Amino acid sequence: MSASFNYRHLYYFWVVAKEGGISRAAEKLDMAVQTVSAQVRELERSLGYALLKPAGRGLVLTDAGLAAMQQADLIFQLGEALPARVRDAVSSPVVRLVVGICDSLPKLVVHRLLLPIMAEPNLRLLCHEGELNDLLGDLALHRLDVVLSDRPAPANPNIKLYSHAMGSSSIGWYGTSALVQAATQGFPRSLSDVPVLLPTAHTAIRDRLDQWFEQRGIRPRIVGEFEDGALLKTFGSSGMGVFPAAESVQADLLAHYGVQRLGPCEGVAEHFFAIGTEKKVQHPLVHRLLQPAP
Numbered sequence: 612m613s614a615s616f617n618y619r620h621l622y623y624f625w626v627v628a629k630e631g632g633i634s635r636a637a638e639k640l641d642m643a644v645q646t647v648s649a650q651v652r653e654l655e656r657s658l659g660y661a662l663l664k665p666a667g668r669g670l671v672l673t674d675a676g677l678a679a680m681q682q683a684d685l686i687f688q689l690g691e692a693l694p695a696r697v698r699d700a701v702s703s704p705v706v707r708l709v710v711g712i713c714d715s716l717p718k719l720v721v722h723r724l725l726l727p728i729m730a731e732p733n734l735r736l737l738c739h740e741g742e743l744n745d746l747l748g749d750l751a752l753h754r755l756d757v758v759l760s761d762r763p764a765p766a767n768p769n770i771k772l773y774s775h776a777m778g779s780s781s782i783g784w785y786g787t788s789a790l791v792q793a794a795t796q797g798f799p800r801s802l803s804d805v806p807v808l809l810p811t812a813h814t815a816i817r818d819r820l821d822q823w824f825e826q827r828g829i830r831p832r833i834v835g836e837f838e839d840g841a842l843l844k845t846f847g848s849s850g851m852g853v854f855p856a857a858e859s860v861q862a863d864l865l866a867h868y869g870v871q872r873l874g875p876c877e878g879v880a881e882h883f884f885a886i887g888t889e890k891k892v893q894h895p896l897v898h899r900l901l902q903p904a905p
Contacts, residue, residue, distance in 0.1 A: 617657070618686075619650070620654035620657070621654060621679070621683055623640070623654070624662060624676075624680075624683065625680065626647075627647065627651055627670070628672060628676065628683075631670065632669045632670055633647050633648050633651070651663065658675070658679070660675035660676075661673050661675065661676070662676035662679055663676055704733055705734075706731050706732070706733050706734050707735045707737070708734070708737070708756055708894070708896045708897070709739070710736065710737065710738050710755065710756065710758070710759060711739050711740075711746035711750060711757070711758040711759070712740045712741075712746075712758075713740075713742070713743045713759060713760040713762075714741060714742060714839065715743075715760075715761050715810070715840070716759055716761050716840070717841070717844075717856070717857060717860070718840060718841045719840075719856075719857070720840075720857055720859070720860055720883065721738075721759060723859060723860055724883060724900065725900070727899050727900055727902065728896045728900060739755065743760055743762070746758045747764060747767075747770065747886065750772070750887070751888065753888075756887075756896075756897060757885050757886065757887050757894070757900070758885070758887075759777075759884070759886075760883075760884050760886055761814060761881060761882065761883060762815040764884075771888065772886055773886070773887055774884045774886050775884060775887065775892065775901050776882070777883040777885050777900065778883055779880045779881060779882045779883065780857035780859035781857075781879070781880050782816070782855050782875075782876040782879045782881060783855070783856060783857075783861065783872055783873070783876060784798075784799070784802070784853050784855055784872070785854055785856050785871065785873060786805075786850075787848065787849075787871070788871050789850065790805055790806070790852070791853070791871045794853060795873065795874075798874045799827060799876075800827070800828075800829060802832075802853070803829050803830050804832065805852070805853055806832055806853070807831040807832055807852050807853055808834065808835045808837065808843055808851060808853070808854040809831070809833055809835075809843075809854070809855070810836070810837060810855075811836045811837065811838045814838070814840075816855070816879070820855060820876070823876060823878065834851060834852050835852060844856065844868050847870060848870050853873055855879075857881050885897060885901060
């Protein structure tokens with residue numbers, strides 16, 4: 612588009628098209644016909660196409676004019692709505708927090724981590740889920756205020772990131788009542804005999820679980836692996852296998868999935884981090900997230 616393109620010219624064209632002629636548009640705009648005509652010709656020159664053509668005593672849109680008119684309608688409809696949007700923003704101030712959520716972080720844990728800010732008046736919470744590296748790229752471009760993850764940010768000489776610990780949770784084993792009953796005797800060695808569901812190697816907790824099995828000489832009968840924690844719990848609640856989950860969300864887990872606790876995964880914990888671009892957190896809501904629970 613030419614540098615001489617001007618939205619005022621577009622507005623005059625828009626009025627001409629709506630009124631069906633330059634004379635009627637000039638009357639509506641309270642301007643001279645010659646001035647309006649010159650403004651439309653200037654728009655045509657900057658775009659490189661004729662937008663209007665004679666038809667009887669009036670003017671009609673060319674194909675290029677029709678395309679321009681469609682865009683102008685969108686632009687000026689938004690413009691007409693602008694005063695009301697600004698007025699609403701001032702009368703109801705919004706406290707905005709844009710959070711990136713690592714896809715390996717369990718959803719029940721995410722909800723618990725965000726609870727400290729949920730009572731904030733006029734909160735506008737935007738959550739984006741994705742792989743950690745993609746989220747860190749958006750964080751570096753300031754598209755996100757913070758990233759919640761189950762691991763700290765990896766070292767990167769090109770991006771200055773800071774990982775703030777949000778706490779941790781021990782891990783327990785859960786399953787349907789039938790599987791829990793079958794695995795209770797001889798637990799945890801019984802995990803070699805009952806079907807087991809695990810998170811994939813995509814998650815930080817998987818390495819710790821594999822080490823836990825190896826240290827105890829357990830060869831689990833793995834029947835399913837899931838990147839998404841909510842999906843793992845859904846299949847676990849259907850009876851496909853017993854599964855590990857954070858003990859910190861045990862009450863929600865039992866209530867939402869109807870499973871029972873089999874036993875602890877001793878020595879294994881899941882850690883949670885808030886990753887930001889500031890060593891000293893400035894965003895008041897992120898700062899609140901990092902405060903220890905009372």
